[in-house]
Amino acid sequence: MKLWQKENTSVSELVERFTVGRDKEFDLLLAKHDVAGSIAHVTMLGEVGLMTKEEANTAVAALQEILQEIQDSQFTIHEGVEDVHSQVEFLLTQRIGDTGKKIHSGRSRNDQVAVDIKLFLREQVLLMRDEVANLFDLLQSKSEQFKDKLIPGYTHLQIAMPSSAGMWLGAYAESLVDDTELLAAAYAIANKNPLGSGAGYGSSFPLNRTRTTKLLQFGALNYNSVYAQMTRGKTEKIVAMAMSSVAATVGRFAMDCCLYLNQNFGFLSFPSELTTGSSIMPHKKNPDVFELIRAKCNRIQALPNELAMMLTNLPSGYHRDLQLTKEILFPAIEELKSCLQLSVLMLSHMEVKDDILKEEKYRYLFSVEAVNELVNQGQSFRDAYRQVGNDIEAGAFNYDFSKGLHHTHEGSIGNLCTQEIKDLMDKVLAKF
Incomplete structure (x- = not known):
């Protein structure tokens, strides 16, 4: 069954298989949303006079039953039914008669x-x-x-x-x-x-x-x-x-x-x-x-x-x-x-x-600390960099890395700004 099919027409089975592809598989993921969209559309149709209030109420009640079946994993797209839209309309018409055929008004x-x-x-x-x-x-x-x-x-x-x-x-x-x-x-x-x-x-x-x-x-x-x-x-x-x-x-x-x-x-x-x-x-x-x-x-x-x-x-x-x-x-x-x-x-x-x-293999991690220590003692950065670099090349780098680290600026080892980052995330989450 296809919503677009006219009487006395048919489609090649090969073409149908090719065009449908894996659509039914993914349509099952969309089923509850398809019914939710139909409930909203039918409610609106009843309000603007394209369905009577009674027809709209009847259709909405039946659609809600179908929605419950989807949520209870009791919904399938039958063999020969093209997609989820066709299946929902088919079930609806089966349950409430010709009123089910009206829900497609103003919709594609x-x-x-x-x-x-x-x-x-x-x-x-x-x-x-x-x-x-x-x-x-x-x-x-x-x-x-x-x-x-x-x-x-x-x-x-x-x-x-x-x-x-x-x-x-x-x-x-x-x-x-x-x-x-x-x-x-x-x-x-x-x-x-x-x-x-x-x-x-x-x-x-x-x-x-x-x-x-x-x-x-x-x-x-x-x-x-x-x-x-x-x-x-x-x-x-x-x-x-x-x-x-x-x-x-x-x-x-x-x-x-x-x-x-x-x-x-x-x-x-x-x-x-x-x-x-x-x-x-x-x-x-x-x-x-x-x-x-x-x-x-x-x-x-x-x-x-x-x-x-x-x-x-x-x-x-x-x-x-x-x-x-x-x-x-x-x-x-x-x-x-x-x-x-x-x-x-x-x-x-x-x-x-x-x-x-x-571990000894990590001693050169502290070369920048050695440079900074010399800068803090009054040397220019370039002179301190050259001195430490020469010591490393000569195998004479002997910085005492047991002194500990003193990184205090925002986002450094000693000041991770964890709360500030959380505040940023909270602001983003508030956008949803």
């Missing part, structure tokens, strides 16, 4: 899909926000816990200056603040109502789009009907860009953990049950979780480009190309959430080794 599958995707992405962005916030809170907690455990800092993968495990973890917490800014922007884009734009050119029916916007709790309308359809693909790409930013942070953190667990670094440890072994090397404790997080996050970072290539050169109006955005984006959303959840699990059980910088 184009704006049905658009509203379904907006509602779905709005919900998913909030779920991703919550997972990011969980990881942020844990990073901050661990940052405070390990703020006095010194580790090497690196540039060019060469030892550079002293850092701390707290400073390292706090950096990723603050990175998530900026990533959440992009999630908030994606939420704002998804939180606009395209319902009532029809096939992209509005309707001669006296629809009340402001009413459906309120019923669906959208923040605003996509006013222009042409643009409402142009948000298909664009909304998905913007969400993907926000996801890519989160993935970049999480993937980079995973890479650090792979390095720091390595015996040549040896800064971190994790319980055996969170690492994997080797089939022939009994000593191995492999960071498979972090390696998969890294790989999945790299793949997620490619999403915006993949979606951009799909949208490139599309003129205004609806095109079937847009169907494919679901199979690109929807699985990636689940992958990002799982990467965030597993990062929380691993970080919850992470331990940091004591006295790392007491």
Whole structure:
């Protein structure tokens, strides 16, 4: 059954398989949103006189039953039914008769899909926000816990200056603040109502789009009907860009953990049950979780480009190309959430080794401290730099690094500004 099919016409089975693709699989994710959109639309139709009050009430009650079946995992798209929209209308007509055939007045599958995707992405962005916030809170907690455990800092993968495990973890917490800014922007884009734009050119029916916007709790309308359809693909790409930013942070953190667990670094440890072994090397404790997080996050970072290539050169109006955005984006959303959840699990059980910088190989980390000490004694920075550099080249560098460190400015080892970073995150979260 197809909403667009006329009598005495048929479609090639090969063409049908090709055009439907994996749509039914992803339509099940949209089902509750499709019914929510229909409830809002039918309520509005009853209010503007395109359905009687009694017809609208009957249809809404039946739609709510269908919604409950979806929430109870009792909803399927039957064989021979093209998509979720057709299935819902079929069930509705089956239950309440010809009244069910009226719910499509002033609506196209184009704006049905658009509203379904907006509602779905709005919900998913909030779920991703919550997972990011969980990881942020844990990073901050661990940052405070390990703020006095010194580790090497690196540039060019060469030892550079002293850092701390707290400073390292706090950096990723603050990175998530900026990533959440992009999630908030994606939420704002998804939180606009395209319902009532029809096939992209509005309707001669006296629809009340402001009413459906309120019923669906959208923040605003996509006013222009042409643009409402142009948000298909664009909304998905913007969400993907926000996801890519989160993935970049999480993937980079995973890479650090792979390095720091390595015996040549040896800064971190994790319980055996969170690492994997080797089939022939009994000593191995492999960071498979972090390696998969890294790989999945790299793949997620490619999403915006993949979606951009799909949208490139599309003129205004609806095109079937847009169907494919679901199979690109929807699985990636689940992958990002799982990467965030597993990062929380691993970080919850992470331990940091004591006295790392007491090893002889890290003595040159303190060369800048030696330079700064001479500057504090009155030398110019350039002269002090040259003196310490010459000592290092001559093998005469003997700075006493047991003196401790005295870094006090904002964002340094001794002043991580954890609360200030939390305040920034709270401001961003308030935008949702």
